[in-house]
Amino acid sequence: MKESFSKYCGECKKDFAPGEIVYFTWLENHSFCGNCKRKLVLINDWETRQIPKRGEE
Numbered sequence: 001m002k003e004s005f006s007k008y009c010g011e012c013k014k015d016f017a018p019g020e021i022v023y024f025t026w027l028e029n030h031s032f033c034g035n036c037k038r039k040l041v042l043i044n045d046w047e048t049r050q051i052p053k054r055g056e057e
Contacts, residue, residue: 004031004049011036016051024049 004022008015010030016022022031024047025040031049032040 002047002049003052005052006031009033009036011040018051018053020051022049022051023047 002024004016004024006016006022006024009022009032010028011032012035014033016031016033020033022033023037024031025043025045026047027043027045037046
Protein backbone atom coordinates (compact mmCIF):
# COMPACT_ATOMS: atom_id res chain seq x y z
CA MET A 1 0.00 0.00 0.00
CA LYS A 2 1.31 3.45 -0.90
CA GLU A 3 1.86 6.05 1.79
CA SER A 4 0.09 9.38 1.90
CA PHE A 5 2.06 12.34 3.11
CA SER A 6 -1.02 14.56 3.52
CA LYS A 7 -1.37 15.69 7.10
CA TYR A 8 -5.14 16.29 7.01
CA CYS A 9 -8.36 15.45 5.15
CA GLY A 10 -8.97 17.49 2.01
CA GLU A 11 -12.67 17.93 2.87
CA CYS A 12 -13.16 18.25 6.66
CA LYS A 13 -9.52 19.25 7.45
CA LYS A 14 -9.31 16.65 10.27
CA ASP A 15 -5.70 15.73 11.10
CA PHE A 16 -4.82 12.17 10.16
CA ALA A 17 -3.52 9.80 12.84
CA PRO A 18 -0.28 7.85 12.29
CA GLY A 19 -1.08 4.54 10.59
CA GLU A 20 -4.58 5.66 9.53
CA ILE A 21 -5.93 4.33 6.23
CA VAL A 22 -6.98 7.20 3.94
CA TYR A 23 -8.34 7.52 0.42
CA PHE A 24 -6.57 9.42 -2.35
CA THR A 25 -8.09 10.56 -5.63
CA TRP A 26 -6.23 12.08 -8.56
CA LEU A 27 -9.37 14.04 -9.43
CA GLU A 28 -8.95 16.22 -6.33
CA ASN A 29 -5.23 15.45 -5.87
CA HIS A 30 -5.73 15.05 -2.13
CA SER A 31 -6.36 12.40 0.54
CA PHE A 32 -9.64 12.07 2.43
CA CYS A 33 -10.79 10.34 5.61
CA GLY A 34 -13.30 7.47 5.38
CA ASN A 35 -16.26 9.63 6.44
CA CYS A 36 -15.61 12.21 3.73
CA LYS A 37 -14.98 9.51 1.11
CA ARG A 38 -18.52 8.25 1.72
CA LYS A 39 -19.87 11.79 1.17
CA LEU A 40 -18.02 12.25 -2.13
CA VAL A 41 -20.17 9.76 -4.04
CA LEU A 42 -19.53 11.29 -7.48
CA ILE A 43 -15.85 10.29 -7.32
CA ASN A 44 -15.23 6.65 -8.20
CA ASP A 45 -11.44 6.65 -8.75
CA TRP A 46 -10.06 6.03 -5.23
CA GLU A 47 -6.67 4.69 -4.17
CA THR A 48 -6.21 3.38 -0.62
CA ARG A 49 -3.16 4.82 1.12
CA GLN A 50 -1.73 4.76 4.64
CA ILE A 51 -0.39 7.58 6.78
CA PRO A 52 3.18 6.75 7.93
CA LYS A 53 3.50 5.71 11.55
CA ARG A 54 5.63 7.86 13.82
CA GLY A 55 9.32 7.36 13.14
CA GLU A 56 8.66 6.26 9.54
CA GLU A 57 8.28 9.74 8.05
